Amino acid sequence: MSKTGFPAAARVALADTQMRRNVGKATDTIRARRAARVAEVPDWEALRDAGAAIKARAMATLPEQLERLEASVRRAGGQVHWARDAAECNAIVSGIARGHGAREVIKVKSLATDEIGLNDALAAQGIEAIETDLAELINQLAHDTSTHILVPAIHRNRAEIKLLFERTIARGQDLGWEPQALAEAARRHLREQFLSVPVAISGANFGVADTGTICVVESEGNGRMCLTLPRVLITVMGIEKVLPQWRDLEVFLQLLPRSSTGERMNPYTSLWTGVRADDGPQEFHLVLLDNGRTDVLADELGRQALHCIRCSACLNSCPVYSRVGGHAYESVYPGPIGAILTPQLRGLENAPTLPYASSLCGACYEVCPVKIDIPSVLLHLRGRVVREYKSRRSPEALAMEAVGRVFASQRRYEQAQKLARLGHGPIVTAALPGWSAMRGLPEVPEQTFREWWRSRPPRPVDGDGSPP
Amino acid sequence: MRVALFITCFNDTLFPQTGRAVVTLLERLGCEVDFPQAQTCCGQMHVNTGYQERGLALARRFERVFADAEVVVSPSASCVAYLRANGAGLDGRLAELTEFLVDGLRVEDVGATFPHRVTLHPTCHSVRMMRIGDRPQRLLERVRGIDLVELEDAAVCCGFGGTFSVKNADTSMAMLSDKLSHVLNSGAEVCTAADNSCLLHIGGALRHQRSGVRVMHLAEILAST
Numbered sequence: 200m201s202k203t204g205f206p207a208a209a210r211v212a213l214a215d216t217q218m219r220r221n222v223g224k225a226t227d228t229i230r231a232r233r234a235a236r237v238a239e240v241p242d243w244e245a246l247r248d249a250g251a252a253i254k255a256r257a258m259a260t261l262p263e264q265l266e267r268l269e270a271s272v273r274r275a276g277g278q279v280h281w282a283r284d285a286a287e288c289n290a291i292v293s294g295i296a297r298g299h300g301a302r303e304v305i306k307v308k309s310l311a312t313d314e315i316g317l318n319d320a321l322a323a324q325g326i327e328a329i330e331t332d333l334a335e336l337i338n339q340l341a342h343d344t345s346t347h348i349l350v351p352a353i354h355r356n357r358a359e360i361k362l363l364f365e366r367t368i369a370r371g372q373d374l375g376w377e378p379q380a381l382a383e384a385a386r387r388h389l390r391e392q393f394l395s396v397p398v399a400i401s402g403a404n405f406g407v408a409d410t411g412t413i414c415v416v417e418s419e420g421n422g423r424m425c426l427t428l429p430r431v432l433i434t435v436m437g438i439e440k441v442l443p444q445w446r447d448l449e450v451f452l453q454l455l456p457r458s459s460t461g462e463r464m465n466p467y468t469s470l471w472t473g474v475r476a477d478d479g480p481q482e483f484h485l486v487l488l489d490n491g492r493t494d495v496l497a498d499e500l501g502r503q504a505l506h507c508i509r510c511s512a513c514l515n516s517c518p519v520y521s522r523v524g525g526h527a528y529e530s531v532y533p534g535p536i537g538a539i540l541t542p543q544l545r546g547l548e549n550a551p552t553l554p555y556a557s558s559l560c561g562a563c564y565e566v567c568p569v570k571i572d573i574p575s576v577l578l579h580l581r582g583r584v585v586r587e588y589k590s591r592r593s594p595e596a597l598a599m600e601a602v603g604r605v606f607a608s609q610r611r612y613e614q615a616q617k618l619a620r621l622g623h624g625p626i627v628t629a630a631l632p633g634w635s636a637m638r639g640l641p642e643v644p645e646q647t648f649r650e651w652w653r654s655r656p657p658r659p660v661d662g663d664g665s666p667p
Numbered sequence: 668m669r670v671a672l673f674i675t676c677f678n679d680t681l682f683p684q685t686g687r688a689v690v691t692l693l694e695r696l697g698c699e700v701d702f703p704q705a706q707t708c709c710g711q712m713h714v715n716t717g718y719q720e721r722g723l724a725l726a727r728r729f730e731r732v733f734a735d736a737e738v739v740v741s742p743s744a745s746c747v748a749y750l751r752a753n754g755a756g757l758d759g760r761l762a763e764l765t766e767f768l769v770d771g772l773r774v775e776d777v778g779a780t781f782p783h784r785v786t787l788h789p790t791c792h793s794v795r796m797m798r799i800g801d802r803p804q805r806l807l808e809r810v811r812g813i814d815l816v817e818l819e820d821a822a823v824c825c826g827f828g829g830t831f832s833v834k835n836a837d838t839s840m841a842m843l844s845d846k847l848s849h850v851l852n853s854g855a856e857v858c859t860a861a862d863n864s865c866l867l868h869i870g871g872a873l874r875h876q877r878s879g880v881r882v883m884h885l886a887e888i889l890a891s892t
Binding site for chain 2: 205206209210213219518519522523552554555556557558559560561562564565578581582583584585586589595596599600602603605606607608609612616619634636637638639640641643644646647648649650651652653
């Protein structure tokens with residue numbers, strides 16, 4: 200994260216008017232679609248409660264669930280690896296790929312592998328990672344990073360993608376302006392890779408402890424091809440993705456598509472359990488990634504961030520995200536969930552401005568399919584930033600202390616009101632910086648309410664109190 | 668009914684006309700209004716900025732000041748929601764103004780006349796923290812002469828968020844910009860809300876643009892005759 204953090208990054212992002220239009224339009228569309236699909240489900244609130252309860256139980260019994268998952272995957276012929284951090288995980292994955300002599304690997308869209316910078320780590324070993332998700336491919340071709348959990352290239356519009364493709368995978372062709380033609384160009388480019396590359400890497404939406412089944416949910420079918428065609432499959436799964444039982448999927452496969460793409464059911468749901476002779480990959484590796492997650496688990500209130508199923512409903516509903524887009528969050532996890540997850544995964548000292556990247560409007564909490572109380576976690580993390588990292592002598596801390604002392608006494612408060620009227624004093628000073636660019640400073644009225652109250656005759660006069 | 672008014676520091680200092688309107692309105696509806704003068708601030712700004720110790724001490728102070736009140740009414744959805752969320756809801760005796768009118772006094776027609784075109788900004792904390800529903804609309808619909816017009820994307824945040832508007836001034840302004848265009852597109856003369864904090868924000872910008880649209884707290888419309 201840059202030194203100046205979210206406010207400065209947001210300022211840069213807000214200046215990109217094309218991005219704002221693209222993101223605003225896309226989030227509007229998905230938001231409306233989600234609302235319509237959710238409204239169809241009569242027991243939606245009960246489903247949310249169930250989702251939250253299953254996740255809370257899984258997190259409360261995480262060590263046990265992970266050991267069960269490990270045993271189940273091994274029983275089904277898979278291999279299980281444990282990675283404490285990004286470096287360990289990248290070493291495990293590139294070691295496996297190298298062991299198979301791979302110079303290229305194909306990838307299913309995966310946030311966990313973006314989080315650990317796997318593509319760069321593979322490149323350092325001379326292995327090229329080929330993204331097969333359409334949006335990830337777009338970002339890769341544009342040397343750009345993802346700005347949305349579900350729609351990584353949400354900040355690009357159709358025209359930008361057409362021009363990009365004509366400069367890269369469809370050089371010299373005129374693809375036209377139709378989305379179908381653009382998708383077809385990507386399909387032709389990718390199809391060859393599916394058939395020739397021997398190693399695939401995926402993430403996981405869910406890992407079921409009692410059966411050892413891994414689940415990937417997607418829209419395009421590229422994931423399905425990665426998961427079935429290559430000989431070797433490596434899945435990197437954050438440890439919080441474990442579900443205790445097979446039947447838990449029933450809840451999440453209803454919650455996830457409606458919340459994310461606004462579909463009743465997503466087009467492709469791939470489920471696999473270990474390996475099967477002569478069908479699909481003949482070698483399966485599951486890498487269980489911690490990378491800060493157990494630290495998050497240690498925070499009693501903050502740990503609910505681990506319940507996230509990466510649907511992105513909070514991004515689409517967030518008035519901050521829908522204006523600044525994803526880059527300003529400087530993380531693979533943007534939006535409200537990113538504002539509570541990134542600082543916890545990386546350490547608050549490395550992202551102290553993110554918990555403040557919200558007006559606390561509550562729109563994220565309202566749509567979260569597993570009821571993560573994002574506003575409360577934001578407040579909790581703000582408290583931790585102040586207690587653990589902020590100097591007591593910072594201008595803000597001193598102002599807050601001064602204003603707090605003023606409010607603690609009626610006498611000091613009333614003196615401050617008089618000072619405010621003169622144009623200075625704690626109340627005005629605290630509200631001044633950064634405010635007046637667009638919003639005129641409020642004029643402090645001649646008489647406070649309490650002064651009026653004291654000056655009132657014993658019985659209210661007719662017409663008193665009418666608006667100015 | 669005896670009602671203690673929690674005016675909030677913000678209204679006391681910057682929007683005394685809202686306080687006067689609340690008193691007028693409640694007295695017109697037969698309440699006896701009391702104003703405990705030891706009241707200051709509920710601590711929301713401190714808590715929302717991360718200074719929880721200071722903020723919660725102010726919430727406890729609020730509880731002490733209003734300990735003996737039968738009912739406490741406040742014209743700020745945001746402060747009421749915050750107090751309730753922090754265990755200072757006075758065991759159900761603390762009500763936001765429109766809640767008190769509709770649920771406590773069971774009135775929707777408060778006898779007001781306000782012959783102007785008005786649009787309502789529902790405020791995030793009213794809608795999502797307080798679950799205030801359509802109480803403000805119901806009260807406004809009964810006002811004589813009013814022309815209530817719809818606000819596009821009404822429930823979307825105006826970008827105030829307390830210290831958010833200062834810490835993330837650019838983002839806040841981008842949000843405000845959209846809210847302003849919706850307010851202007853609505854054709855309203857007056858933008859109203861059950862909370863002056865949003866109105867400080869929206870109103871400040873409307874004035875800054877010399878827009879010719881003004882903001883008024885809901886209580887001021889309901890007090891008008």
